[in-house]
Amino acid sequence: MAAAACVASLAPMVSQASSHREAPLVAGEPQLDNTDVYAFVSPDAPDTVTMIANWVPFEEPNGGPNFYPFANDAAYDINIDNDGDARADLIYRWTFTDSYRSKNTFLYNTGVVTSLDDPDLNFRQTYKLEAITASGTTTLISNGKVAPSRVGNASMPNYQQLADSAITPVPGGGKTFAGQGDDPFFLDLRIFDLLYGGDFSEVGQDTVRGYNTNTLAIQVPKSVLALKGDAVRNPVAGIWSTTSRQRIEVVDTLNDRNRYGGWQQVSRLGMPLVNEVVVPVGRKDEFNATAPRNDARFAPFVANxxxxxxxxxxxxxxxxxxxxxxxxxxxxxxxxxxxxxVAVDLNSQRLNKDADPAAFMPSEQLRLNMSIPPAAKPNRLGVLGGDNAGFPNGRRLTDDVTDVTLRVAEGVLLPNHPAAVDGLGDAVDANAVAFRGAFPYLALPNVVAVNQN
Structure with missing residues (x-):
């Protein structure tokens, strides 16, 4: 109880919530751009952990005719480090394949779509899901079906059914989902206009309201993520997402793009908005290509x-x-x-009893203590609001990381901080639409044009 009381006064660091278009190179390749990572003990299945990673920022709902597929020449990874050595002990990797029923039409769908196998769904994607460990690579799902982009109510009158049918069991326990959803991030992005135009009274516009994003979600037993499979002795796991692409591209005279060579990481996201507002512009592309074990090169930007x-x-x-x-x-x-x-035990892998303290390496990750149960009444400020099941102990969809991190950046963790710091925020306190109560938890994709919201 004493530890919980101490933790209740803490919060995360200087970032402000997400990484939409955060680095020069990846801003030009939205299919590769990691936008957010979430990790939390599943509220309706507390013996499991749900991890969600999003890509492709600012998807306008009426973005036809091609809408928003995952790249078919990229590897999308969710990485887990359970011993704190800044190396992934488990990687979940999704790779995608495209297919068309007919290329003699401009249409994404040629009629009303009522199922993922509907012949009127012209463009389809499938995926292979692999689990990669030091022991090798295991194919978990070889032909998973991706929920299509939500074209509109005339084309897909029961999108909820389409989305639910894309939830696929994972061998060994759990489930996964690949498809589109409402962008769950909420904040006023006018922060980049010299911090809200120099007037905090002007905040309150949810900049990402109405936009969609591409989502990969996976829910697995806690033991799958824990060091030595023991989530009681070793409850903390670090999580981050990456995107990789093959190193060599050849463009022929018909504009076909052929890629060769091994995978090269080109985007990365763990703690929200670190690359966006902590790493300077001259180092952002480098950060996206860097593994956590090499994060010492970015430590000065965190400390200053x-x-x-x-x-x-x-x-x-x-x-x-x-x-x-x-x-x-x-x-x-x-x-x-x-x-x-900040002397409190919360979410470092050093708390894992079977981890080697000598091998521990500081690195940027979203860290989750799986032993803390879901909150009956989650507080949007997470740990700062006395709710240890929330950010920065992992990140839930409802966590208001903007308000929390702005206050922490201004010293709310430190003694004798100015009173003005306690109330800082962007006046956007929740997502514009409610989240679902079951996996994959995100709200369904929006269908109304953003300029009508």
């Missing part, structure tokens, strides 16, 4: 963050003194009494 300096310049709120070891702990190590100045 730019956002508080900008807030001081515009709003005259004093920036906390640097180096910010509190942020290093939250961002690079997870929270534990042996990790740094």
């Amino acid at each position: 963050p730019e956002v508080p300096r900008l807030v001081q310049q515009i709003y005259k709120i004093p920036a906390p003194a640097t180096p910010r070891q509190d942020l290093v702990e939250v961002f690079l190590t997870g929270l534990c009494k042996a990790c740094g100045p």
Whole structure:
């Protein structure tokens, strides 16, 4: 109880929630652009963990005629590090294949679609899901079906049924989903207009309201993620997503794109918005190609963050003194009494009893303590609001990471911080549409044009 009371005063670090179009190169290739990662103990199946990773930012619902497929020349990964050495101990990898019933039409669907096998669904995608460990690669699903982009109510009058039919069992327990959904992230992105135009009274517009995104979700037993399969002794896992593409591309005279060579990582996301507002523009593409085990090169940007300096310049709120070891702990190590100045045991892999402390390596990951049960009444501020089942202990769909991280960037974790810090936020406190109560939890894709919302 004492530990819980201490944790209730904590929160995550300097990022502000997500990474939509965060780096120069990947901004031009939205199919490869990781936007968000979520990881939480499943509220309706608390012996499991749900991991969700999203790609393709700002999908306008009426984006035909091609809509929004996953890339068929990329590897989409969710990575798990359960011993804290900054190397993936388990990788879930999705790769996709396209097919058309007819290429003699411009239509995505040639009639009303009532099932994933409907002959009127002209464009279809399937996927292979693999589990990669030190022991080798196991194919879990060889021909999984992707839920199509939501064309509209005339074309897909019962999209809920289509989406549900794309939920596929995973051998050994669990389930997975690939398809489109409402973008679950919520915030006022006018932060990039010199922090809300220099006037916090102007906040409150949910910039991503009405947009969709491409989602990969997987729910598995806790033991699958835990070190040595023991989620009691080893409850903490670190999670991040990556996108990789083959290294060599040859474009022929018919504009066919042929790719060769091994996989090269081109996008990465763990803790939200780190690459977007912590890493400077000259290093963003490098971060997207870097593995967590090499994150020491980015540590100075965490310890000396730019956002508080900008807030001081515009709003005259004093920036906390640097180096910010509190942020290093939250961002690079997870929270534990042996990790740094925020002395509370929460979500560092150092808490795993079978982990080797000598092998532990600070790295950017979204860390989840699977032993903390789902909250009966989740608080949108997560740990900062006294709810240890929320951000930064993993990340739930309902967690308001914008408000939390803005306050933490301004020093709410530190003693004697200015009172003004306690109420900072963007006045966007929840998603515009309700989330579903069962896997994959995201709301269905939007169908109304964004400029009509």
